[in-house]
Amino acid sequence: KAGVTQTPRYLIKTRGQQVTLSCSPISGHRSVSWYQQTPGQGLQFLFEYFSETQRNKGNFPGRFSGRQFSNSRSEMNVSTLELGDSALYLCASSLAKSSGNTIYFGEGSWLTVV
Amino acid sequence: GENVEQHPSTLSVQEGDSAVIKCTYSDSASNYFPWYKQELGKRPQLIIDIRSNVGEKKDQRIAVTLNKTAKHFSLHITETQPEDSAVYFCAASGTTNAGKSTFGDGTTLTVKP
Numbered sequence: 407k408a409g410v411t412q413t414p415r416y417l418i419k420t421r422g423q424q425v426t427l428s429c430s431p432i433s434g435h436r437s438v439s440w441y442q443q444t445p446g447q448g449l450q451f452l453f454e455y456f457s458e459t460q461r462n463k464g465n466f467p468g469r470f471s472g473r474q475f476s477n478s479r480s481e482m483n484v485s486t487l488e489l490g491d492s493a494l495y496l497c498a499s500s501l502a503k504s505s506g507n508t509i510y511f512g513e514g515s516w517l518t519v520v
Numbered sequence: 521g522e523n524v525e526q527h528p529s530t531l532s533v534q535e536g537d538s539a540v541i542k543c544t545y546s547d548s549a550s551n552y553f554p555w556y557k558q559e560l561g562k563r564p565q566l567i568i569d570i571r572s573n574v575g576e577k578k579d580q581r582i583a584v585t586l587n588k589t590a591k592h593f594s595l596h597i598t599e600t601q602p603e604d605s606a607v608y609f610c611a612a613s614g615t616t617n618a619g620k621s622t623f624g625d626g627t628t629l630t631v632k633p
Contacts (some may be wrong), residue, residue: 504551
């Protein structure tokens, strides 16, 4: 079974631009969550989608948004990029039939804002 | 919401020694506690997990213990090897936010040969 796939793996953007990252979950997984990882900041929860609905949201500004499609694939968008948005963005999927489901991470998208 | 604290932030041990990483959580509704290992430049990968109806779980050199009353859980690695060097994250999730996992800040473990 294929794992969580994220594209693109690496990208460089300029301040003020916007970016869209894509995530394909493990087949059968209906929950997709996004995390931002920066050195010294650990894994910060962005949001989680389940059946095309945002079910949980972290404490990030409105510039960070996401969506989920009917095939469970998800995208996250960051508008008006800032230097501080440079980070590894990790997508994770899980069955999420009930609480306490293991989440499986993709390889991540490395975003550099210059 | 849930808050997870992880200690220590860095840990250095000699090969063959044991390593212990501790986490505390705040939400009594949390019932699932996984541990992830992240090697440099790679994704976090699940190494062991425990559910609230179990007090201890072991998998070869790795074990996790859970104290629900005190709201803390620990990762124990015995007979450490250089390839155990990585960043380890604990996490908690539960019934109040089924799709959200709250992570600790991570522990950088270095195993010296």
